[in-house]
Amino acid sequence: MGCLQSHVELSREDKTIVDMELQLEYSRLQCANVDYVIRRYSENEEINKFQWDSIVAELGIKSKNYKHCPELEAFYNAFTNENQCISKKELLILGILLSSGQIRTKARLIFEIYDPENLKVIDRSCLEDLFEIIKEIAVIRLPMLVNNSTEPLAGQRQIELYTRALNAKSQIAKNKFVKLFSDGKMKISLEEFKAKFDIFENALLLSTFGFRSFLAQF
Numbered sequence: 001m002g003c004l005q006s007h008v009e010l011s012r013e014d015k016t017i018v019d020m021e022l023q024l025e026y027s028r029l030q031c032a033n034v035d036y037v038i039r040r041y042s043e044n045e046e047i048n049k050f051q052w053d054s055i056v057a058e059l060g061i062k063s064k065n066y067k068h069c070p071e072l073e074a075f076y077n078a079f080t081n082e083n084q085c086i087s088k089k090e091l092l093i094l095g096i097l098l099s100s101g102q103i104r105t106k107a108r109l110i111f112e113i114y115d116p117e118n119l120k121v122i123d124r125s126c127l128e129d130l131f132e133i134i135k136e137i138a139v140i141r142l143p144m145l146v147n148n149s150t151e152p153l154a155g156q157r158q159i160e161l162y163t164r165a166l167n168a169k170s171q172i173a174k175n176k177f178v179k180l181f182s183d184g185k186m187k188i189s190l191e192e193f194k195a196k197f198d199i200f201e202n203a204l205l206l207s208t209f210g211f212r213s214f215l216a217q218f
Helices: 010-020 031-040 048-060 071-075 088-098 102-115 124-145 156-167 169-183 190-196 200-206 207-218
Strands: 121-123 187-189
Touching: 010 124, 010 156, 010 207, 031 048, 031 088, 031 102, 071 124, 088 102, 088 124, 102 190, 102 200, 121 124, 124 156, 124 169, 124 187, 124 207, 156 207, 169 190, 169 200, 169 207, 187 190, 200 207
Parallel strands: none
Antiparallel strands: 121 187
16 A cells, blocks of 8 residues: 555545554555455354454454544444444455555455456446445545544544545546446456556555545546
């Protein structure tokens, strides 16, 4: 994440959100290891409390509120359903976006989430779902981490207005996103998908700040 970030001028709001994203501690981990650990401790599409505790321990990340991140528990609660289980797909995408690693590796790991049978091809609908999940993570959930008690660069109200404006642009951005990665086709191969991220502007979409910047342009 840091390599891409060094080539992008971030807004005051994005700097604030990125500062809080770093408190999640995925950035010091390799994306392939994050993917492996989450999959290792989850047998289906949901992760229960005991599995989550094992994931937290193995990755060495925090999951409880602390001084510099007082909204951490509320953040992870947003990934939790009525059965008190975390969505495996959403947690994988969060971890891959925020961790370190080669862009093509991240692209492959994201693709594999939507290709459980290893067919090396996904449908256009998978791109639509991916957009919605990244939007939910980057625009709705991660900004929840910002709390005025930590004296952020941009306050909670400023962040709220910023993300609300981004969310309002999501439909036109979604159409562009799907067209960009599908080239108008109904099916996309693994190699086609990975190759798309060789373009720097596309590679930014595998970062949360890059995705928010993508929305902001519409």
